[in-house]
Amino acid sequence: MGKLFLVPTPIGNLNDMTLRAIKVLGEVDLILAEDTRTSGKLLKHFDIGTPLQSHHMHNEHRQLDGLIQKLKGDFQMALISDAGTPAISDPGFLLTRACVEHDIDVECLPGATAFVPALVNSGLPNDRFVFEGFLPLKKGRQTRLQELSGETRTMIFYESPHKLIKTLTQFVEYFGEDRPISISRELTKLYEETLRGTSAQLLEHFSQNPPKGEFVLVVGGKK
Incomplete structure (x- = not known):
């Protein structure tokens, strides 16, 4: 049998x-x-010449059977995303689940993922937390926020720059204007920045300073 590495x-x-x-x-x-x-x-950059194959959310269903057949032979395969750990708000779950169902070995290497440094750096409790990733764009978004309004654990969200103001506005509406939040942007990059404050304070900041980069939002749980 082959093996799938999540890298x-x-x-x-x-x-x-x-x-x-x-x-x-x-x-x-x-x-x-x-x-x-x-x-x-x-x-x-790392002088790696291994063949590449495109595998993303729009074709992963179509490719699944063919990849499993290869892995059932003596075939070693690695899955990577554009950045971070596969299957964390990126493709990877479907193939991993199929490998488990077919008794194909899966090994995930430890490594970079955006939410861990954002959480640890936030100053908010990290002994118990819930990772929410990206909120639904439309359908189910308000329902999800309503459900999370009573969450007592620290919550972690990913957000894009063009949706950040909308999300912070809804945090004020559903979580209250005094909810503590830490926002990290461009983690590990040249313009890395972490801002901490209440939901209302951070909404005001980004309303005056147009958001740029990719964001991780760490939100304190309900007291």
Whole structure:
């Protein structure tokens, strides 16, 4: 039987690539990549010549059976996303579940993921937390926020710059204007920044300073 490796890649700083990740990516027969153009630059930087195949949310269902058949043979495969750990708000769950169902070995390497440094750096309780990723864009969004309004654990969200103001506005509405929040942007990159305050304070800040980059929002739970 073959084996599937889930390999985290840097979320910004290339120095966060582990030696083990470089070794695995150089030894497998095929690398599945969310965007081959983005991943191609990463592999070139580390002088990795393993063949790449596009594998993303729009084609992962179609590819599933074929990939499983390859893995049932003596085929070693790695899955990477554009940045961070596969299956964390990125493709990876479907293939991993199929491998488990077919008794194919799966190994996930430790490595970069955006929400961990954002959580630890937030100053908010991190002994118990819930990762929510991206909120629904439309359907179910208000219902989800209503459900989370009573959550007592620290909550973690991902958000894009063009949705940040809307999300903070809704946090004020559903969680209250005094809810403590830590917002990290461009983690590990040149313009990395973490801002802390209440939901109302951070909404005012980003209303006056247009959001740029990718954001991790860490929200204190209800007291």
